[in-house]
Amino acid sequence: GAGVSQSPRYKVAKRGQDVALRCDPISGHVSLFWYQQALGQGPEFLTYFQNEAQLDKSGLPSDRFFAERPEGSVSTLKIQRTQQEDSAVYLCASSWGRAGLGTGELFFGEGSRLTVL
Amino acid sequence: GENVEQHPSTLSVQEGDSAVIKCTYSDSASNYFPWYKQELGKRPQLIIDIRSNVGEKKDQRIAVTLNKTAKHFSLHITETQPEDSAVYFCAAGGGSQGNLIFGKGTKLSVKP
Numbered sequence: 473g474a475g476v477s478q479s480p481r482y483k484v485a486k487r488g489q490d491v492a493l494r495c496d497p498i499s500g501h502v503s504l505f506w507y508q509q510a511l512g513q514g515p516e517f518l519t520y521f522q523n524e525a526q527l528d529k530s531g532l533p534s535d536r537f538f539a540e541r542p543e544g545s546v547s548t549l550k551i552q553r554t555q556q557e558d559s560a561v562y563l564c565a566s567s568w569g570r571a572g573l574g575t576g577e578l579f580f581g582e583g584s585r586l587t588v589l
Numbered sequence: 590g591e592n593v594e595q596h597p598s599t600l601s602v603q604e605g606d607s608a609v610i611k612c613t614y615s616d617s618a619s620n621y622f623p624w625y626k627q628e629l630g631k632r633p634q635l636i637i638d639i640r641s642n643v644g645e646k647k648d649q650r651i652a653v654t655l656n657k658t659a660k661h662f663s664l665h666i667t668e669t670q671p672e673d674s675a676v677y678f679c680a681a682g683g684g685s686q687g688n689l690i691f692g693k694g695t696k697l698s699v700k701p
Contacts, residue, residue: 505688514595514678514691515633528688530590563632577623578689580632 474498476581478564484587485554493549493584497566504547505578506539507563515563521547554588561585591616593681595692602669603700610695612679613661621683622655622662627676627694636677637664669699 477496485491497504503522507515508531517531523544532539536554541547551558562585565578592615602608614622623638639646639653639662646653650669655662662681666673676696682689 507691512694514693517688517690520688522687531688577635577638580634582632 476564476566476579478562478581478584480584481582482585482587484589486589487555489554489588490550490552491554491586493551493562493564493586495547495549495564495566495581497545497547497564498568498579499545501566501568501579502544503567503569504541505565505567506547506549507565508533509561509563509583511560518549518562551586554586556588559586559588591619591681591688591690593679593690593692595679595695597695598693599696599698601698601700604669604671606669608664608666608669608673608697608699610664610677610679610697611661612663612681612692613659614681614690615660616681617657617660619681619683621681621689622653623680623689624651624653624664625678625680625691627678629675633678666697669697671699671701673697674699 479494505520506518509515519529519539521541536552538550561583563583565580567578595612620641624636625633626636627633637653639655650667652665676694678694679692680689
């Protein structure tokens, strides 16, 4: 597609449920980022891939959060045993190269809004 | 790791006035500083960016300045219009970690 696509757009989960959020980056983009955006806050960095390699996962809040990008394209963010504080919009972004080294813009998806009851 | 501070958190101006938003960063290795605009319920979109080899960049009514020595950069919007109303985020990256760290945002309101 022409842009970054995320699914589902909205997800309601009961506390303790596992969820999986999908990101389809722009074709050919090397770098893929996941951010968590709470209401009224800036995007908080979660993790970053360059092709299939997860180069930085320092932002993942706990071991309940796991991300993968096995073939260097589509990525999935999985949250196990969801808790209320996980409620947020999860944004995926991609860029054609490594952030900061001539790549320019990060292109964001519309986000997946997760509500944990 | 990188830490980005952004001020003010809210800014209200009259249509036609200028608006200035300031950010500071901590990682001296950062070399890429974009600004994103996010309208309510929508995705962040890049409006302007600057690299560490220049001190200023302009694009019509918006400009960004960078002071690497002081580790701060600013967004300037002139002749503001109601459609400029949105949340603006600064970010810093390209340093040792390769990721992009965002500030907490500035909600700009332009009153007609």
